[in-house]
Amino acid sequence: MSAKPVPISYGDRRVFSVSGFNQGIAWYLKRLPAIWVEGEIAELRRNDRWGFVFITLKDTDGRSTLSATMTRQRFDALEPSPQVGERVHALGRGEIWERRGELRLAVIKLERFGIGMLLQQIEVLRARLAAEGLFAAERKRPLPFLPRTIGLVCGSDAAAKRDVIETAEERYPPARFRVLEVPVQGAGAPARIAGALRLLDADPGVDVIVLARGGGSVEDLLAFSDELVCRAVAACSTPVVSAIGHEQDSPLVDQVADVRAGTPSLAAKLIVPDYAAETARLDTLLARAGRALEGNTARSRRLLELLASRPAFRSPETWISIRRERLCTAAEGLRRAAPDRIQRETLRLRHDHERLRLLGPAATLERGYAIVQDSAGAVLRDAAATAPSKEIAVRLGRGGVRATVTEVHE
């Protein structure tokens, strides 16, 4: 197939078959170097069952078209996937489809350029910032309920500026702004926007910053996907609201900002409360609180009256007198306790003593008998048990005497 075809000779005329011709062209094309072709993707046919993706490239004026193929594997590796309408640079070799004699470009490499390239760069930056955590939900700060001063970064004399200020003042007449007008597109815009953000962030009176820009083409909004601007927003300690373009636009700064408002007037609604609505809500709350308080007071009063009607409250002296009575009873008990005990002990002692007297010799002694004991206390029953001059004790009915023996009769 790649061999150089051989013609048939008819006399001095050398003739090629169709396939020979195609093979010959193919042979020549193969010797050309790879070439870069710039064009817009006019048509794109891709199927999972096919080994190749078929692309039609055209010039922007639409007058010339070129068929191109790319292996599906190579095409699928492109991120994000190329779309119809995008402008690309394709590196490839001219190739002929030998059966049909059709020329096409076998693409080795496909790159976006122009907006396509820019969008791709933005996607790369988006992935990088996301990996750094700049879009993380936990970094988002809540907006103040009522900002003292609203910082506004916008283009000079911009419709976006008017939208923000007018909507905010309509909702909340005393709203105060500090407006910094900067170029919002062009090469110097990102640095100027970042500078304005830093300036407002440093202002202690500014409680919230709005970054506003009206709608525009993708190129017009590029500054708001710039790394410089994204990092400046991330560095702000003041909450930042992004209000760029229309609802469908999504520059990177939207993801870094604390709150994304689709449009400038939506931003105004987010940064200031609706004065009239808030006032009405407060009135309603106050009225409800008043009713609740009334209800509460009435309930409390009924409870108090109920308590006051109880005997203990109606005549406070009763609960004092009850306690006084109890105290008296206790005191009486205390007073009786000691004498009672003494009386009990006296009775018991008297009883014991009576028994002692009954058992003892007292009654016998009363009748005139006496008990005589020697000095050791032994009772004398026999005169022989003692002797003259010995000490004896004589116990009588009442008391006793000590005596000395003068004489002993056997």
Next chain:
Amino acid sequence: MTDEPSFEQARDELEQIVRKLEDGNTTLDEAIGLWERGEQLHALCRAQLDQAEARVAELLRRMDDAADKP
């Protein structure tokens, strides 16, 4: 035992003596000794009761005075 037994000790001893004498198992000599000790204990108890009674009476009198005062 100390020289001066407590009221309860003295009373308990007195009651022991009475029970011993009622048993009648003692010799006369012992009985006389026990009886003498009993009389002694009785006098002791009596004196302590009199003393206690006097103190209580004094306290009650003072309490009444205090109650009458205000």
